[in-house]
Amino acid sequence: MSKQGHKASVQVSPGEGAFGPIYRSFLSPEQLVERPHEGIHTMYELMEEARKRFGDKKNIAWRDIVDEHQEQKVVTKKIGDEEVKETKTWTYYELSPYKYITINEFFKTVDEFASGMHQLGLNQKTVFNIFASTNVSWQVAAQSCFRQGITFCTSYDTLGPEGLQVSLEEPEVQGIFTNAQHLKVLEKIIDQTPLLRVVIYDGEADENILNRIHSKISGRPNAVLIHYDEVIRNGKQNMVGPAPTQGKDVACIMYTSGSTGKPKGVILTNDNLIATIASVTMLLKPYLNQSDSYLAYLPLAHILEFVVECYMMYYGIAIGYGRVKTLTSNSVRKCEGDLVAFRPTLLVGVPAVWELIRKGIVSKVQAASATKKKLFDMSMWAKSNNIPLFKQFAESVVFKSVRAQTGGRIRYALSGGAPIARETHQFLNTALTTIIQGYGMTESSAMCALMTPEFFCYGSVGCPMPSVEVRLVDVPEAGYFANKNPAQGEVWIRGPSVTQGYFKRPEITEEAITKDGWLRTGDIGQWDEQGTLSLIDRKKNLVKLSGGEYIALERLESTYKACNFVSNLCLVASSDAKQPMAVVFPREDNLRAALEDNNKKDIAHLELSNLCHDKVVQNMMLKKLNEVGKEAGFANMELLQCVVLIPEELPLTAAQKVQRKEVEKKYADLIKKVYP
Incomplete structure (x- = not known):
């Protein structure tokens, strides 16, 4: 329930059989929104x-590449019993002011x-x-x-x-x-x-x-x-x-x-x-204004x-164009990174970006003195528990330096594309800024639901968009039922923002969209007490283990990715196993630091490919990941049976999502050696 005393969604039609009730946004219970105002149709x-x-507003900005700088670094590889030094070259950009x-x-x-x-x-x-x-x-x-x-x-x-x-x-x-x-x-x-x-x-x-x-x-x-x-x-x-x-x-x-x-x-x-x-x-509208600026x-x-960019233009918000490779000051030379140079008030990111930012902050804190570490931890505790005096000090002193890394002005950030890990969400919401989650897909013109500060809570993707109506539908084989409490099931959406189908692909259009216009999203959702929607997992990512229980791979991954030893990972599960396993691309700097701290200096300096094959390192990674899982309250069947470490980024889509099938195919030989 919001401070104004209403829920985020309103029931407009009852449920029946396998189909749950139909809900709409509290802003559009009578009629779904079609246009910002009359006269705008295109x-x-x-x-x-x-x-x-x-x-007349100077609302479009960009930076030119002034120069490229090559830097060479020597890395050590272990080939057999021999250590071999190799020189690698990295390219960094020097950019103009905006x-x-x-x-x-x-x-x-x-x-x-x-x-x-x-x-x-x-x-x-x-x-x-x-x-x-x-x-x-x-x-x-x-x-x-x-x-x-x-x-x-x-x-x-x-x-x-x-x-x-x-x-x-x-x-x-x-x-x-x-x-x-x-x-x-x-x-x-x-x-x-x-x-x-x-x-x-x-x-x-x-x-x-x-x-x-x-x-x-x-x-x-x-x-x-x-x-x-x-x-x-x-x-x-x-x-x-x-x-x-x-x-x-x-x-x-x-x-x-x-x-x-x-x-x-x-x-x-x-x-x-x-x-x-x-x-x-x-x-x-209640939260943004024309003095805001957005980094694209x-x-x-x-x-x-x-x-998002079209909305920013329409609403009069400045857009500054950046590059993934030049966002931070560490990734450029003789200039500031895009975040510091443009100083946005609004930012959109996918979970991989937020994980990178969180791990970057944590690494700097860990490298600081014991006094600064303690001060940071106390500040996190004070703000999380709303301790007034210390909270004010934390905001003005401790977190100010953290926010300076992203330009120091971010008011709101949106996370989309996939669920963000709860630990990461809580950490950045405390140390950086308010991060709201959204839920959507190309088929819904980007948006199905969006959290607003009014209904903020962890784990939720927010209110139904005013342009769609939402219902849940039973997935009985996995134990999800739309008319039980809590209501759970596959998310179906309908409305003027939903696609009519796929270009020249009638067979998959028929699979995805019902005759009465409902888009079967393939996502498993749950209605929360305040009328917001939470996502439990993807229907295709529900895997039955040998004990007959289903586990939700994507939900588990979002938590395990918060581990500081991890750059990225992909879970693999088999009906012949009691637990899943993980294919992990390690976070090299944190892993080496942990090895040093645990008196494993003879291993810590090895080339990454050799680290990945070392049993001590594999066991350390497995132990750390399962600690993260236990802290999150995972059941035994949701903990990891084993890990495979790889010295390269996992296969990703252009939207930075892990290609699960490609991971299973590419690393099949390594997986078969240890799993199930």
């Missing part, structure tokens, strides 16, 4: 509203780029692809498509040739925007995409790659290989008016990162995107980042 109209209201332009200047570039696209024969009958890193030019390309009514599809810039080919072939793409560094990937599959005739790129490209791509497309009708700046120049000389579409028309086809196989193209209309932005506006660094090919 993304073009939404952005024109932003232009009209905030045109450069700002107004919203009017940004949309002037959009007008020119859109006119340039028109000159290239790209129109409402063609599909355009954006295969680029998160930056201003990505948004220029997308907003230009909205202006001219061109459907665009997205490809993660980390996709390999096969994934890119799917997102070019399936929608019959005729034009693409990419970065110079990604042209080599495009070159590999351009022969298999004969309809692609317009290639636009930014940055400085290798002349040999340009020549090869040019020769491959030169025989195609109206083929062009052209620089981004030239498209803008051509458009400036040949301006055309907008040609927007209607709300029901397809705005974009968002291709998933392919974590479970072939990437799927999710069809999103203007109506879908507008409804989501309208509901975010309604839900967050997640992939724009991910629906969450794309919708």
Whole structure:
């Protein structure tokens, strides 16, 4: 129950049989939200509203790469009984200060780029692809498509040739925007995409790659290989008016990162995107304002980042573009990292980012003096227990230095993409800022539920969005029932922000969406006492062990990942085993420090690949992980039977989610040696 005395959701229809009651947001019990206000039916109209209201505000910022610095480090490897020293090279960027332009200047570039696209024969009958890193030019390309009514599809810039080919072939793409560094990937599959005739790129490209791509497309009708700046120049000389579409028309086809196989193209209309932005506006209006600023660094090919940026533009909030590799000051040279340089008040991250930030803070605390360690621990305790006098000291002195690492101004942060570990959530909420969780997917135009400060609690993903209604459905084989107390089951959602289906994939559309419009999310949820939704796990991640009990792999992983010895991990479970096991990519610095502290100096200096094969290290990791599990109250069947350590990052999707099937396949031989 909120301070105002109402719950986060309202029941609008009773449950029956396997189907639980239908709930809506407390903000939209009578009618689901479709648009921020009358007169806005398309993304073009939404952005024109932003232009009209905030045109003179310097709300778009970025940094240029000034220089690259190479640094060499000597590492020690153990080959047999011999120690071998090897020199490795790391590259660090030196960046300019942030450069700002107004919203009017940004949309002037959009007008020119859109006119340039028109000159290239790209129109409402063609599909355009954006295969680029998160930056201003990505948004220029997308907003230009909205202006001219061109459907665009997205490809993660980390996709390999096969994934890119799917997102070019399936929608019959005729034009693409990419970065110079990604042209080599495009070159590999351009022969298999004969309809692609317009290639636009930014940055400085290798002349040999340009020549090869040019020769491959030169025989195609109206083929062009052209620089981004030239498209803008051509458009400036040949301006055309907008040609927007209607709300029901397809705005974009968002291709998933392919974590479970072939990437799927999710069809999103203007109506879908507008409804989501309208509901975010309604839900967050009491908390955000036009003096806020947002650091953008997640992939724009991910629906969450794309919708958040469009909302920020519409609401008049400044956007500064950063890079994952340059967020912190440790990862750049002769300049500050993006967080300190831009000093955002708002930040969005996936659990992997929050784990990295938490572990970075913990490492600095552990390296400090005994007095400073004790002061930090006391400050955490005082704030967690709301001790007034010491809490004030902790906020103004102890935590001030922690917050300085992220620019010192963050008011709210959003965690999405997967559940955040409770320990990490509590730690950062105390030491850094208020972190709210959200829940969504590409199929829901990013948002199904969102926590607000009014209903803040750990473990919850918050209130249903005002643009959707939610119900739970029985999963009897796993013991989840939607009409029992607590109500648990598969989360189904319906509403104007939910997709109509997958592009040219009727069979999976039929599997995912019911005839009356319910999207089967595959997530297992639970209604909480205050009407908020919590996620228990993914339906596909429920695994039955040899004792007949089900365990929820994703829920367990989110807790085990909080272990300071872990950079990343993936759980594997078998019906022939009593417990799961973990494939772990270790957090090298913390692991070595622990070995030193435990008088294992003869092991601590070994190359990481040798550490991973050492029995002492494996046992230490297993013991530490199970300590974390026991502290979290895990049942015996949820603790780990064994571990496999690997000296490399696990296979990830472009959205930074672990590819479970790929992990099991890639490390099958190592797993079989120890499990089940």
